[in-house]
Amino acid sequence: xxxxxxxxxxxxxxxxxxxxxxxxxxxxxxxxxxxxxxxxxxxxxxxxxxxxxxxxxxxxxxxxxxxxxxxxxxxxxxxxxxxxxxxxxxxxxxxxxxxxxxxxxxxxxxxxxxxxxxxxxxxxxxxxxxxxxxxxxxxxxxxxxxxxxxxxxxxxxxxxxxxxxxxxxxxxxxxxxxxxxxxxxxxxxxxxxxxxxxxxxxxxxxxxxxxxxxxxxxxxxxxxxxxxxxxxxxxxxxxxxxxxxxxxxxxxxxxxxxxxxxxxxxxxxxxxxxxxxxxxxxxxxxxxxx
Numbered sequence: 001x002x003x004x005x006x007x008x009x010x011x012x013x014x015x016x017x018x019x020x021x022x023x024x025x026x027x028x029x030x031x032x033x034x035x036x037x038x039x040x041x042x043x044x045x046x047x048x049x050x051x052x053x054x055x056x057x058x059x060x061x062x063x064x065x066x067x068x069x070x071x072x073x074x075x076x077x078x079x080x081x082x083x084x085x086x087x088x089x090x091x092x093x094x095x096x097x098x099x100x101x102x103x104x105x106x107x108x109x110x111x112x113x114x115x116x117x118x119x120x121x122x123x124x125x126x127x128x129x130x131x132x133x134x135x136x137x138x139x140x141x142x143x144x145x146x147x148x149x150x151x152x153x154x155x156x157x158x159x160x161x162x163x164x165x166x167x168x169x170x171x172x173x174x175x176x177x178x179x180x181x182x183x184x185x186x187x188x189x190x191x192x193x194x195x196x197x198x199x200x201x202x203x204x205x206x207x208x209x210x211x212x213x214x215x216x217x218x219x220x221x222x223x224x225x226x227x228x229x230x231x232x233x234x235x236x237x238x239x240x241x242x243x244x245x246x247x248x249x250x251x252x253x254x255x256x257x258x259x260x261x262x263x264x265x266x267x268x269x270x271x272x273x274x275x276x277x278x279x280x281x282x283x284x285x286x287x288x289x290x
Contacts, residue, residue, distance in 0.1 A: 024060045024061050024063075024170075025060055025067070025079070025081060025102060027174045027175060027176060028067070028069075028079050028171070028174050029106070029111060029112050029174075029229075030077060030106035030107075030110060030111055030112065030113075031111055032171060032173055032174045033069045033077045033078075033079050033106075034077045034106075036069050036165045036167070036171070037163075037165065039171065040169075041167060041168050041169035041170070041171065042069075042165050042166070042167055042168070042171075043165065043166045043168060044163060044164070044165050044166075045164050045165070045166050046157060046158065046164070047155040047156065047157045048066075048068065048082070048155060048156040048157075048164060048166065049154065049155045050084035050154055050155075052066070052166060053065075053066040053082060053083060053084050054084070055168075056166060056167065056168050057083070059167045059168070059169060059170055060081065060170075063081065063101075064083065065081040065082055065083045065099075065101050066081070066082050066083070066166065066167075067079065067080070067081055067166075067167045068080050068082060068164055068165060068166050068167065069164070069165040069167070070131055070144055070145065070158070070162055070163070070164055070165075071162060071163040071164075071165075072105065072131045072132050072144045072162055073132070073142060073143075073144055073159070073160040073161055073162050074132040075108055076105050076106060076107065076108050076115060076131070076132055077105070077106055077108075078103060078104065078105035078106070078116075078131040078144075079103065079104055080100055080102070080103040080131075081100070081101040081102045081103075082098055082099065082100050082101065082156070083098075083099045083101060084096070084098065084099070084154075085097050085098070085099040085122075087122070087124070095124060095125065096125065096149055096154050097122050097123055097124045097125070097147065098122075098123040098145075098147045098156050099120070099121070099122060099123075100118075100119075100120075100121040100122075100123060100129070101119060101120065102117075102118075102119045103116075103117060103118055103119070103121070103131060103134070104116075104117045105117065105131045105132060105134065106229070110229075110230075110231070111224075111229075111231055112224050112229030112230070112231060113228060113229045113230045113231065114228045114229045115132060116131065116132060116133055116134030117134065118134050121136070123136070123145070123147040123156070124147060125147055125148065125149040126146070126147070126148070127146070127147055128141075128142070128143030128144075128145065128146045128159065129143055129144060129145045129146075130142065130143045130144055131144045131145070132144070142159060142160055143159050143160075144158060144159055144160070144162040145157070145158060145159065145162070145164075146159055178289045182195065182266075182267050182268075182287070184264070184265065184266055184267045188241075188242050188243050188264055189242075190213045190217060190238055190242060191213060192243075192262060192267045193211050193213045193219070193238070193245060193262055193270075194211060194212055194213055195210075195211065195287055195288075196208060196209070196210050196211075196287070196288050196289075197209040197210075197211070197270060197285035197286060197287050197288065198285065198286050198288055199223070199283065199284075199285040200283060200284055200285070200286075201256075201274060201281070201283045202274070202281035202282060202283065204281075205225070205226070205227070206226045207223055207224050207225045207226045207227075208223070208224040208226075208288075209221065209222075209223050209234070209285055210222045210223075210224075210234070211234070211245075211247070213238060217237055217238040218235075218236075218237055219234070219235060219236035219237055219238065219245060219246075219247050220234065220235055221234035221235075221247070222234055223249045232249050232250055232251055233249075233250045234247055234248065234249055234250075235247065235248055235250070236248055236258075239259075243261055243262045243264050244259070244260070244261050244262075245258075245259075245260050245261070245262065245270070246258065246259050246260075247260075254276060254277055255276070256274055256275070256276040257274060257275050257276075258272060258273075258274045258283060259272045259273055259274070260272030260273075260283070260285070267287065268286065268287045269284060269285065269286050269287065270284065270285040270287075271283065271284040271285070272284075
């Protein structure tokens with residue numbers, strides 16, 4: 001039994017750094033990375049060397065990868081976590097490569113909408129990577145990055161009109177501001193609904209839900225899909241009892257109506273049911289600190 005508890009604790013501790021990396025990387029959304037040029041802690045570079053990666057691999061907490069931003073040939077912004085690595089061929093031969101741990105390319109002009117994303121991409125000498133489609137491509141298809149080994153020189157360079165920015169320290173505007181801590185009194189107030197939630201819909205969909213309640217009980221806000229980061233309008237109203245709410249997420253071809261109730265003890269969770277195209281299902285949403 002003691003061994004079981006030790007193993008469970010070890011698994012939990014191992015998962016924490018990955019969660020920290022994921023959260024910090026996710027904070028660098030399109031409005032942040034599209035304004036990196038000229039900022040303190042950001043260097044525009046033509047070539048990314050293993051030495052530069054090693055000197056700047058702690059911008060994301062608990063990571064051992066450098067954070068770079070690429071302005072692509074299709075005028076989009078992409079963020080990447082990259083490391084220098086080797087692929088062993090035999091006992092006496094290793095091939096250098098660039099390991100792209102994660103990358104996300106955003107749709108131009110959108111806050112979080114993603115055009116391409118991926119992880120664990122191995123870029124070998126002479127290979128090119130197109131961030132707009134998220135694929136390794138041949139020379140005739142251009143690409144945004146190329147990994148080069150020229151004698152003792154090893155580096156990653158941009159191609160065409162693509163630009164590369166290396167972050168040497170975290171950007172202050174990438175860290176979301178924490179909202180005021182919710183204090184729920186004995187009498188329930190409509191303002192308790194205000195805030196940001198992680199919404200889980202029928203075990204099929206999830207995303208970020210932002211709610212704001214007006215003086216007349218009208219509900220406005222936004223929903224950001226975890227699938228592709230797309231933003232959708234939210235509108236609704238409070239009901240009776242006062243801790244009930246009805247809101248609608250407006251998708252391009254349909255609307256989904258949610259009927260829920262906020263926990264009156266601490267206001268930390270919202271749960272209920274939803275309906276989309278005559279299909280009913282359950283949902284719950286957990287308050288976050290944003």
